[in-house]
Amino acid sequence: MGIEGAAPKPPAPRGPYSAALLRQLTEPPGPAVGLPRPPSAQILGDDLQLALYVCYELHYRGFDEVDPDWEWNPALLAFRAELEQAFLSALRAATTPAPLAEQLAALLTEPADGSGPSHFLRKSGERWQAREYLAQRSLYHLKEADPQAWAIPRLHGPAQAAFAAIEFDEYGDGHGDRAHAKLFADMMRDFGLDPGYGRYLDLASAEALAVVNLMSLFGLHRGLRGALVGQFAGVEITSSPGSARLADALESLGAGAAGTRFYREHVEADAVHEQLVRRGVIAELLRQEPGLEPDIAFGLAASTLLEERLAAHMVSNWSRGQSSLRGPLPAEVAGR
Numbered sequence: 001m002g003i004e005g006a007a008p009k010p011p012a013p014r015g016p017y018s019a020a021l022l023r024q025l026t027e028p029p030g031p032a033v034g035l036p037r038p039p040s041a042q043i044l045g046d047d048l049q050l051a052l053y054v055c056y057e058l059h060y061r062g063f064d065e066v067d068p069d070w071e072w073n074p075a076l077l078a079f080r081a082e083l084e085q086a087f088l089s090a091l092r093a094a095t096t097p098a099p100l101a102e103q104l105a106a107l108l109t110e111p112a113d114g115s116g117p118s119h120f121l122r123k124s125g126e127r128w129q130a131r132e133y134l135a136q137r138s139l140y141h142l143k144e145a146d147p148q149a150w151a152i153p154r155l156h157g158p159a160q161a162a163f164a165a166i167e168f169d170e171y172g173d174g175h176g177d178r179a180h181a182k183l184f185a186d187m188m189r190d191f192g193l194d195p196g197y198g199r200y201l202d203l204a205s206a207e208a209l210a211v212v213n214l215m216s217l218f219g220l221h222r223g224l225r226g227a228l229v230g231q232f233a234g235v236e237i238t239s240s241p242g243s244a245r246l247a248d249a250l251e252s253l254g255a256g257a258a259g260t261r262f263y264r265e266h267v268e269a270d271a272v273h274e275q276l277v278r279r280g281v282i283a284e285l286l287r288q289e290p291g292l293e294p295d296i297a298f299g300l301a302a303s304t305l306l307e308e309r310l311a312a313h314m315v316s317n318w319s320r321g322q323s324s325l326r327g328p329l330p331a332e333v334a335g336r
Contacts, residue, residue, distance in 0.1 A: 008198030010063045011054070015047025021054055021079070025066045033075040040086035046326075048083060049209040053201075055080040056216035060146060061197060084217055091214075097301035100230075100293050104278060104300075107237045116311040118242040120318060121249035129318050130253050131191050131332065132325055134184075135200040136208045136314065140215075141184040141262075142197050145170035147215035148232050154225040155281075157288065162280025163229075166236065166273050183262035187250075190259030192332030203325040207310040214306055218299060226285075226292035230299025233282060234307070236273040243267045 013019035017038050024033050042048050057063065058071040070076055097103065117133055145167050155163055172178030185195035194200075218228035243266035251260050286293055317324040 006197065007061045007064045007066075008057075008196070008201065010066060011050065011198075011201045013047075014050045015045075017047050018050040018054065021051050024076075025054070025063070025070055029067055029069045029073045029076075031075060033073070033079060035076075035079045038079075038083055038086065040089060043083065043086040043090050044206065044210060046206040046209075048086070049206045049213060052080070052083045052087065052213050053209045055083065056213060056220070057198075059216070059220065060143065087213065087217060091302045091305070092298070095298065095301040095305055097294070097297040100282075100297040100300070103297060104233070104237070104282075107234065110241055115315060116242070117314050118245035118249065120315050122245045122252075125249055125253065125318075127191070127253045127332075128329075129314075129324075130250055131193060131329055132318075132323060133314065134188050134191055134193055135325065135329060136204055136310070138184065138188060138193075138195075138200055139198070139204050139208055139212050142181050142195070143212070144179070144181040144184070147212075147219040148228060150219035151225055151228050151232070154222050155229075155285065157284065159281050159284035159288065162276050162284065163232075165280075166232075166276055169273070180262065180265065183265060186258040187255070187260070187262045190256050191250075193329070200325075200329075203327050203329065205310070205313055205324060205326060207306070207313045211303075211306050211310055214303060224295065224299070226289075226295030227299030227302070229281060229285060229292075230296040230301075231303040233277045233296070234300045234303045236277045240267050240274070 010022055010025065011018075013022050017036065020035050024035060038048055038051065054063075055076065058066070058068075062068055062071070098106075121130055121133065148163075149167055152160060152164055152167065168174070170180050172180065172182065176182060188195040215228070215231060218224045218231055243263040247260040247263035247267065250263070282296060286296075314324040
């Protein structure tokens with residue numbers, strides 16, 4: 001079993017670009033890197049999404065036996081910048097954001113014919129599918145609020161205060177045993193999964209990588225702070241109903257108290273966060289910087305796009321009785 005706080009081992013490559021990057025990271029950092037120029041046309045595929053994920057992970061916990069000085073290596077940052085530009089271009093080409101007010105209003109009403117993973121798992125899900133869902137989402141939820149935390153010094157006044165209040169809740173109001181990443185790890189144990197940070201990176205789909213990469217991209221660039229607020233809003237405004245369905249679904253599939261606490265917590269917490277993010281963060285930020293409205297709208301639309309891609313990937317595979325992962329999960333271990 002992985003150690004929850006430890007740096008993960010580097011993943012296996014998924015193609016020539018991630019292979020070249022991972023080989024480079026075994027060497028001491030230098031002034032030049034022997035990395036090929038990545039093709040923008042393949043940016044949403046496994047190889048380049050993994051390469052981008054690996055670049056970003058150097059800003060979180062890094063990787064075991066990878067020199068921490070790679071984090072700010074100028075040559076590696078230049079390689080990452082090419083990946084980022086291709087990623088941003090693909091997202092802008094795939095989205096035509098509706099006006100922000102229209103998008104926010106739409107988030108308050110769920111479609112009657114919902115078809116995402118929470119609906120699927122509650123209606124007809126099996127325990128193996130729930131375990132896959134947790135493994136895919138662990139790349140995000142074991143980070144939980146970390147990507148968004150980069151926005152705090154980039155906001156000011158009431159918007160910053162409201163944003164920090166929501167983040168404080170995500171970190172358990174200062175209590176480590178209530179931090180949402182810890183609750184997610186407890187839920188993974190309840191389903192016989194290894195809660196070690198990054199444990200299921202090799203199994204996660206490109207669609208799951210893209211969701212996390214989007215948050216890292218927005219978080220690491222001050223010029224994209226509005227887009228990060230849009231992504232943040234999408235999560236906080238929409239999560240309560242889905243969290244309620246997931247808690248019910250997991251309970252019906254044998255979850256104990258630890259196996260539903262993460263989602264039960266989000267039903268109540270995000271109902272409060274929805275008001276804070278709309279009125280305290282977005283409204284105040286636009287009062288200070290009205291020019292950020294198109295960026296917030298883009299961030300919300302891009303996040304919705306990638307979340308829908310991941311949802312469709314999982315549900316379409318499960319509907320055919322197939323795995324949504326890149327390989328089989330290890331057998332469930334009771335009491336893990």
